Structure formats: structure tokens, C-alpha cells
Amino acid sequence: MPKITVAGSSFDRAADESVLDALLRHGVAVPNSCRKGACQSCMMRAMDGYVPAEAQAGLKETFVHEGYFLACQCRPDGDLTLASPDNNAAFQPATVVFTEALGETVHRVVLSPETPLHYHAGQFINLRRPDGLIRSYSLASLPGTIPELEIHVKRLPGGAVSTWLCDTIKAGDPVEVSAPAGTCFYLPTREPQNMLLIGTGTGLAPLFSIARDALHAGHQGGIHLYHGSRSRDGLYRHHPLRDLHAAHDNFHYHPCVSGRDVPDDCIPGRADAVALHEFGNLAGWRVYLCGLPAMVHAARTQAYLKGASLADIHADAFELAGRDENRGAADEAATG
Amino acid sequence: MDTSVYDEIGGAVAVDAAVDIFYRKVLTDSSISHFFDSVDMDDQAAKQKAFLTMAFGGPNEYTGKDMRAAHAGLVSRGLNDSHFDAVCGHLKSTLEELGVPESLLTTILGVAESVRDDVLNR
Structure with missing residues (x-):
């Protein structure tokens, strides 16, 4: 043995x-x-x-x-x-700056790490609770601008860490954060390139960072962000994204509601289905897919079959750890 | 094996470009796509890359035994000559799309053909 x-x-x-x-x-x-x-x-x-x-x-x-x-x-x-x-070397102390409810189930949590992190838009951190429980969260903040880190936490019934982050922690509380990781991130391109961003639930967090980072870097080419949820309440960044849409000619926000009662300013249907129906040919596009594994895997195949090259499809499947929604890094292994 | 073919068409970069076109053709061919349909696209794409690298005479560690073991499950699901022919057809049209010269194309298809019996486990 x-x-x-x-x-x-x-x-x-x-x-x-x-x-x-x-x-x-x-x-x-x-x-x-x-x-x-x-x-x-x-x-x-x-x-x-x-x-x-x-x-x-x-x-x-x-x-x-x-x-x-x-x-x-x-x-x-x-x-x-x-x-x-002893993984302590990989973690550093951070302090909760504030938390804010964004709708019924999602909380925005802003953390201040002791030493600023250098990360790419789209990467994630592991967050460790004082009792040692660890969960991964994508960073929604804009890298290189402010040292504070923003994460989006969906409260799941029975989710130990998510309920703690949404209901218990308060400004000043200590947590620990790891170095950034993950390969589903944005790098500026020299050539103009269209980008398709599809996220469901808190899969929006890395896309919120990527879209703003791309605009910040003066990205040439259209940026189409599709955010999907069962209800309008789940589109928890509706207003900031609408403002971003209004402020930039090349940024397009497409809010999608898959359940009943679709408001006039939203598109009925699943975000991945709506987005992939919209574009006939994705050759030359860069595609980012974030959210639950079933959506990410299905959309990835569809985007590829519509012409996006394997190297241009970046996927981040959020696995469930315990009962918390945990972002994970299913990534472009064969794309070099 | 002639590694110069691999270098001549551009090495690993050429393989990545070829995998992109080739795997898409395979997945959209309903006569064979069910053999390749997998939840894990990375895993599948990596296998296509290994196959094309081998066909291009690039660095690979494939043996006849590996080929047999890797395809035994598919053979029991009905993999036969017609499917092998279809895959070779997609390889040929991929190479043509990429503008690979005729002489290299013949060599590459010859390498692919050489593993037919191992793939089909006979």
C-alpha cells in the first residue's frame, strides 16, 4: 500500500x-x-x-x-x-469594510487586505473564516484602482459560509484572504475584439470586473454582457450596468429573466440561450462564461460550435462546496 | 517518425489552430459526434490535440497498446471503419482549410491511417 x-x-x-x-x-x-x-x-x-x-x-x-x-x-x-x-503562508489577514444587501439573496462584501493584492479581472480569492472553513469567491472589484476587494455572496439555505457572510459579519470583523488565483481573466488585446460575457447568478461578479477593466483599458470592440436570473430581483447589478451601458458606446448590458413576470426592460429567457441565439457567428470573439457548471459547460460547447476558438473561450464553473456556491476554476486546459 | 512535418507546418501553434477546426467538424458530424460528446470539453480537446500532434509527427508518447486501450470502450459501442474514415475525412479537410501543402497532407494522412487497426482493436 x-x-x-x-x-x-x-x-x-x-x-x-x-x-x-x-x-x-x-x-x-x-x-x-x-x-x-x-x-x-x-x-x-x-x-x-x-x-x-x-x-x-x-x-x-x-x-x-x-x-x-x-x-x-x-x-x-x-x-x-x-x-x-500549513497553508498559512498562502493567506493574509483582511478586514471587513462593509456589507450591503443587493436584493433578497445576494450580498456585496467589501474587504480590505493587509497587503494590497495584485490580480487580474476575473480571478478569485479563497476566503477563510476564523474557524478554518474556506470558500472561493470571484473578485468583482476593478483591479489596480483601489486596494479594497469586492465579492458577491449568494445566501444559500444551509450554506455555512454564505449565511455567515450575509447575515452575521459586520464592518471591522477579521477574515483571511488568499493570493488571487484562476485563469479565467481579462488581458488587453492590441487588435479590436468583440467580447461576449455570460453570467448567471453571482457568476456576474467576475464579469462585472472584466467588463469594467476592459473599458478602463480602452478595449476596442463591442462588449456584450448577458446577466441571467430566474427573477428580476436576482439581476442585482441592474442599475450600475444600465449606467455603464449609457456611458459607453461599446458596452451593451442585456438583462435576462428566465422565470415568470419579466419586466419590460428585461429579456425573457435564459441568459446563455438568449445570448447564443443573438449571434450567428462568434469567430474571432472572446467569450467569458461564469456561473453554475451546467450552464457554463453547455454554453461553452455552443460558443465553440458557433466559431469561437477554444483559446478564446474562458469558463469559470461555480461548484457547490458544502451548500455554499463556490466559484471554481474549470478552465481552458487544451488551449495552451 | 518524421518530426520535420511537425516543424514545417508550425509546431504546437499549428496544432492548436488545427484542433480548433478539426474538433468543431467532428462535433457537428452527427454520424460520429456521439463518440466525442463529453461534458468535459477540455478533456476531449486535449485528446484531439494529442491525436493531431501524433499525426503531424510531433512529440508524443503514443504506443499501439495505448491506442487500443483508449478506444476499446468505443469499439464496444460500435466504432468501425466508417467512423474512422469520417474522422480522417475531417482531418483532410482541416488540413486543406489551413493550406497545408499536398505532400505534407499525404504524409499526415498516412500516419493517421497507420493507427487504424490499433484504434479499431483488431
Whole structure:
């Protein structure tokens, strides 16, 4: 039976068991959240032994080089010796600046990290509660302008962290935030390029950042943002996005309501269906898809079949961790 | 294997461009798309990339045994010569769209043809 050695102690691991599952089974505390290789909160470092490539998928080159890997995705053939799972270095203290309800279920939470983060629009952070629970949240703030970080939290019944963030925390409370991660982000282009942004629910958060970052960078080409929700109340950034629409010739906001009672200023239907019906040919477009996995995966195939190249489709599927909606980083693996 | 074909058409960048066109053709061909239809598009696209890299004579670690193991499940779902022909047809039209010269095209299609028996597990 393969062995894992951590801080001088060895633990057995079943052949098909992940390193994370084996360590948790033996009572070793390893931070973790999505368990799908997306959130990166279970990142550990191998000091000796062979780490399979799939356990390092999506990690930064520098991390790969240093032997870091995702414990939840790691099922090595042989033994491994690991650095102790003290992930503190990856987190820093932050303070809650304020929280604000944006409709019935979504809260906007603004945090001030001790040291400003350098991030790309579209990236996410892991947020750690004082009791150690971790969830990932996409950053909705505009990078490079203010040090405060904005996240959008959807309150889910039974969601430990989301109910805490929406109902309990207050200005001045301490949390911890990780370094930014994720590869679904905006980089300025030299050539004019049309962009299609489709988000459902709090999948709007990274798109809210990407759209404003692109406009801020003087992006040439149309930017079409489709935000979808079952009800008008779920379109929780309706007014700021309408203002942005009015202020920029090349920014177009398309609010979509998939349930009944569609107000006059919204489009009836699911955001992905409405958006992909609108454009016949997406060749040369850059596409960003954020929200629940079913929408993201389906829209991704459709966008590709409509001509968008694999390298231009950026997808971020929000997995559920516990009962909280957790953003994850299903990303463009084959796109280099 | 002749790695010069791979370099001549532009290496990894050419493979990415080819995968984009090729995989789209495969997914829209209803006679074969069900073999390729997967929730995980990254995973599928990576496989197409591995296949094209191999066909272009690029760096790959494919063996006949891998080919057999990888396709055994599909063969049991009915994968046969007609499907293999369809895939080769899409490869050919992809290369033509990209303007790959006739001589290279023949070499590439020859490499693809050479794995037919392994893919079909016979």
C-alpha cells in the first residue's frame, strides 16, 4: 500500500484514494473546499516522490516547479513525502469594510487586505473564516484602482459560509484572504475584439470586473454582457450596468429573466440561450462564461460550435462546496 | 517518425489552430459526434490535440497498446471503419482549410491511417 509521509509520520493510502482523502481519514488537518481541483485550497508541497501531472493541472508554473500540487487530485503510484500542510503562508489577514444587501439573496462584501493584492479581472480569492472553513469567491472589484476587494455572496439555505457572510459579519470583523488565483481573466488585446460575457447568478461578479477593466483599458470592440436570473430581483447589478451601458458606446448590458413576470426592460429567457441565439457567428470573439457548471459547460460547447476558438473561450464553473456556491476554476486546459 | 512535418507546418501553434477546426467538424458530424460528446470539453480537446500532434509527427508518447486501450470502450459501442474514415475525412479537410501543402497532407494522412487497426482493436 502506498505511503504518505508528513512531518515524520507515515500514513497508508488506498490505491484509488486521493492524498487529501487519505490524510483526512488519518485525522491530518488539510485545508480544502471544492475537492474538484478547482479552488486550490488543498495545495500541498511534495518534498520527495513522484506527483502525477493531473495533480498539478492549472497551477502556476512557479508552483509546479516547487513541487506544489492539489491533494484532492493526487493519486500517485508510489510513496510521497510532503511538507506539512500549513497553508498559512498562502493567506493574509483582511478586514471587513462593509456589507450591503443587493436584493433578497445576494450580498456585496467589501474587504480590505493587509497587503494590497495584485490580480487580474476575473480571478478569485479563497476566503477563510476564523474557524478554518474556506470558500472561493470571484473578485468583482476593478483591479489596480483601489486596494479594497469586492465579492458577491449568494445566501444559500444551509450554506455555512454564505449565511455567515450575509447575515452575521459586520464592518471591522477579521477574515483571511488568499493570493488571487484562476485563469479565467481579462488581458488587453492590441487588435479590436468583440467580447461576449455570460453570467448567471453571482457568476456576474467576475464579469462585472472584466467588463469594467476592459473599458478602463480602452478595449476596442463591442462588449456584450448577458446577466441571467430566474427573477428580476436576482439581476442585482441592474442599475450600475444600465449606467455603464449609457456611458459607453461599446458596452451593451442585456438583462435576462428566465422565470415568470419579466419586466419590460428585461429579456425573457435564459441568459446563455438568449445570448447564443443573438449571434450567428462568434469567430474571432472572446467569450467569458461564469456561473453554475451546467450552464457554463453547455454554453461553452455552443460558443465553440458557433466559431469561437477554444483559446478564446474562458469558463469559470461555480461548484457547490458544502451548500455554499463556490466559484471554481474549470478552465481552458487544451488551449495552451 | 518524421518530426520535420511537425516543424514545417508550425509546431504546437499549428496544432492548436488545427484542433480548433478539426474538433468543431467532428462535433457537428452527427454520424460520429456521439463518440466525442463529453461534458468535459477540455478533456476531449486535449485528446484531439494529442491525436493531431501524433499525426503531424510531433512529440508524443503514443504506443499501439495505448491506442487500443483508449478506444476499446468505443469499439464496444460500435466504432468501425466508417467512423474512422469520417474522422480522417475531417482531418483532410482541416488540413486543406489551413493550406497545408499536398505532400505534407499525404504524409499526415498516412500516419493517421497507420493507427487504424490499433484504434479499431483488431
